[in-house]
Amino acid sequence: MKHLKALNKYFWKYRIRLGAGVIFVFLSNYFNVLSPQVTGFVIDFVQQLFPGYTAPKNPPRYDALVKEITSGISHAGYGWVKVVALCGITILVLALLRGFFLFLMRQTVIVMSRYIEYDQKNEIYTHYQKLDTAFYKTHSTGDLMNRIAEDVSRVRLFTGPAIMYLANLIAIISLSVFFMVKRDAELTIYALAPLPILAITIYFVNNTINKKSEQIQASLSDLTTNAQESYSGIRVIKSFVQEKAMLGFFAKNSEAYKKNAIGLAKVEAIYFPSITFLIGLSTLLTIMIGGLHHIANPDKTNLATIVEFVMYVNMLTFPVSAIGLTASMIQRAAASQKRINEFLDTIPSVQNAENAVLHPLQGDINFINVNFTYPHTGIHALKDFTLRIKKGEKVAIVGRTGSGKSTVAQLLLRMYDVAEGKIELDNINIQQIDLKMLREQISYVPQDVFLFSETVENNIGFGLGGASRAAVERAAKQASVEKEIAAFSHQYETMIGERGVTLSGGQKQRISIARALIKNPDLVIFDDCLSAVDARTENEIIGNLNEYLQDKTAIIITHRIFSLFSFDKIVVLEEGAIVEQGTHPELLARNGSYAALYARQQEQESGQSDRDADD
Ligand code: ADP
Numbered sequence: 001m002k003h004l005k006a007l008n009k010y011f012w013k014y015r016i017r018l019g020a021g022v023i024f025v026f027l028s029n030y031f032n033v034l035s036p037q038v039t040g041f042v043i044d045f046v047q048q049l050f051p052g053y054t055a056p057k058n059p060p061r062y063d064a065l066v067k068e069i070t071s072g073i074s075h076a077g078y079g080w081v082k083v084v085a086l087c088g089i090t091i092l093v094l095a096l097l098r099g100f101f102l103f104l105m106r107q108t109v110i111v112m113s114r115y116i117e118y119d120q121k122n123e124i125y126t127h128y129q130k131l132d133t134a135f136y137k138t139h140s141t142g143d144l145m146n147r148i149a150e151d152v153s154r155v156r157l158f159t160g161p162a163i164m165y166l167a168n169l170i171a172i173i174s175l176s177v178f179f180m181v182k183r184d185a186e187l188t189i190y191a192l193a194p195l196p197i198l199a200i201t202i203y204f205v206n207n208t209i210n211k212k213s214e215q216i217q218a219s220l221s222d223l224t225t226n227a228q229e230s231y232s233g234i235r236v237i238k239s240f241v242q243e244k245a246m247l248g249f250f251a252k253n254s255e256a257y258k259k260n261a262i263g264l265a266k267v268e269a270i271y272f273p274s275i276t277f278l279i280g281l282s283t284l285l286t287i288m289i290g291g292l293h294h295i296a297n298p299d300k301t302n303l304a305t306i307v308e309f310v311m312y313v314n315m316l317t318f319p320v321s322a323i324g325l326t327a328s329m330i331q332r333a334a335a336s337q338k339r340i341n342e343f344l345d346t347i348p349s350v351q352n353a354e355n356a357v358l359h360p361l362q363g364d365i366n367f368i369n370v371n372f373t374y375p376h377t378g379i380h381a382l383k384d385f386t387l388r389i390k391k392g393e394k395v396a397i398v399g400r401t402g403s404g405k406s407t408v409a410q411l412l413l414r415m416y417d418v419a420e421g422k423i424e425l426d427n428i429n430i431q432q433i434d435l436k437m438l439r440e441q442i443s444y445v446p447q448d449v450f451l452f453s454e455t456v457e458n459n460i461g462f463g464l465g466g467a468s469r470a471a472v473e474r475a476a477k478q479a480s481v482e483k484e485i486a487a488f489s490h491q492y493e494t495m496i497g498e499r500g501v502t503l504s505g506g507q508k509q510r511i512s513i514a515r516a517l518i519k520n521p522d523l524v525i526f527d528d529c530l531s532a533v534d535a536r537t538e539n540e541i542i543g544n545l546n547e548y549l550q551d552k553t554a555i556i557i558t559h560r561i562f563s564l565f566s567f568d569k570i571v572v573l574e575e576g577a578i579v580e581q582g583t584h585p586e587l588l589a590r591n592g593s594y595a596a597l598y599a600r601q602q603e604q605e606s607g608q609s610d611r612d613a614d615d
């Protein structure tokens with residue numbers, strides 16, 4: 001329950017709504033408990049007309065407002081028809097007043113819960129964006145989605161309905177028990193006796209229902225995943241003739257879902273009749289014990305008392321049955337809030353330094369004895385890495401897959417902080433530089449391309465937040481993708497992704513390059529971003545880049561050697577350590593790893609062109 005304390009700040013923020021809501025709850029219940037009293041009065045009044053009626057020695061003590069109304073009616077000397085009609089109208093007015101305040105109660109409490117839900121979602125989303133890459137590596141997207149959607153709506157059931165039911169319960173119980181005890185204390189005990197059993201039963205049954213619903217939810221999500229994979233993998237399924245096997249899987253999941261759903265239906269089938277039974281029992285006890293009281297002591301308990309009590313008991317059954325519901329709502333909200341707090345309390349390991357300097361990049365990048373081990377996996381990705389890149393230099397980082405090339409880029413962008421050694425920009429440790437400014441000044445083309453389900457134009461202009469069409473087109477041209485975009489049905493307005501065109505790997509890479517180029521920064525990092533591009537396009541892009549990068553600093557990460565591009569420095573990485581560095585001719589002359597890599601590449605390429613010639 002302590003986890004729900006995190007919500008106090010919201011309750012405080014919306015205290016006026018909450019306070020008003022509680023007042024409305026009391027008012028609506030106040031008008032609710034008056035109607036049995038008016039009914040009691042009418043019954044007494046009509047009974048007087050029958051011969052042999054003796055008025056009770058101690059008349060019932062009604063609420064002040066009811067007394068006011070009833071004495072007005074009885075002293076006016078109306079006939080019984082008029083009295084009954086007037087009392088009927090009074091009851092109708094009371095019901096309308098009750099309804100009016102119920103409306104206001106929902107307008108305050110439920111609306112407050114919606115506001116809290118909105119605030120909470122924004123709070124979580126904002127926090128998600130602050131969390132570091134390491135966090136995202138260790139938590140699945142499904143988990144993140146669940147906490148911002150499912151868990152927040154469970155918490156809302158607490159801040160809205162649960163609080164409303166609770167206030168309602170306290171109001172109706174205190175008001176009705178107050179008037180019942182005034183009327184007949186002993187009969188009150190009998191009438192209310194079955195109600196706690198009702199509350200407890202509902203609590204347990206409700207927990208069972210929740211558990212079953214969760215199972216249903218889980219099997220439904222299995223079923224959906226299964227179906228989804230079959231649709232997206234339909235080509236593989238058909239070509240391997242596995243339709244039958246897939247149907248088998250689906251049928252199995254479907255069967256599990258059906259079983260759970262039927263289980264739930266069974267519990268619910270028992271649930272509702274047993275509630276009705278318990279409520280009926282309360283009414284029955286009231287009439288029976290009330291009757292016995294009347295026989296023993298007709299002055300104290302009469303027909304009006306019994307009718308009033310039956311009405312009170314009926315009034316109490318819904319709020320009392322809501323106890324079980326409310327308790328399990330609160331329990332589930334606490335569990336959900338705990339999961340939300342877990343994330344909100346996660347402190348991002350990469351943070352903006354206090355007194356961070358706003359440093360516009362001049363030029364020099366300096367990696368000084370950097371050692372880096374990935375948290376969680378313990379892979380030592382960079383070993384004693386020392387590299388100096390001067391302003392305007394073009395540096396290539398070459399090496400096999402897994403040699404630590406991408407890690408260099410990740411560290412420079414501060415996706416992770418280095419543990420040992422340091423990275424400096426113009427002699428300032430990058431951990432001291434304002435994080436936003438650091439990242440804004442670097443254009444990064446990641447190895448794994450990610451495009452949004454958006455138009456081509458918005459994907460390219462993403463980093464600028466409002467780029468002109470001319471700028472977008474220029475960037476597309478520089479990335480050698482403009483011809484293909486021109487061939488799309490809606491050119492730059494074409495949607496990408498699920499709802500639009502499916503792009504080839506190379507097209508995606510080039511749009512991702514255009515997105516980086518449009519920023520026109522001083523430092524660019526390309527991480528293996530030409531891997532899915534054919535040789536001719538590669539040459540075209542490199543030709544464009546030569547021009548574009550003229551007065552920029554560039555780090556080009558690649559597992560293939562671009563011999564057409566003249567790098568100021570080529571660094572060869574092997575298992576996280578620099579094994580060679582120099583210019584292309586220098587490294588070839590050394591006849592080491594680089595020369596070997598180059599020779600292998602030449603061989604492969606000539607093999608490829610031979611094959612092309614054979615076709
Ligand atoms: P390259 O880009 O040269 O292919 P990387 O820098 O991506 O190599 O990876 C270097 C090593 O670090 C590899 O062994 C890889 O498995 C590991 N690695 C890369 N990224 C992560 C990560 N986010 N978490 C844990 N280990 C990683």
Ligand code: MG
Nearest residue numbers: 405406447528
């Ligand atoms: Mg890589």
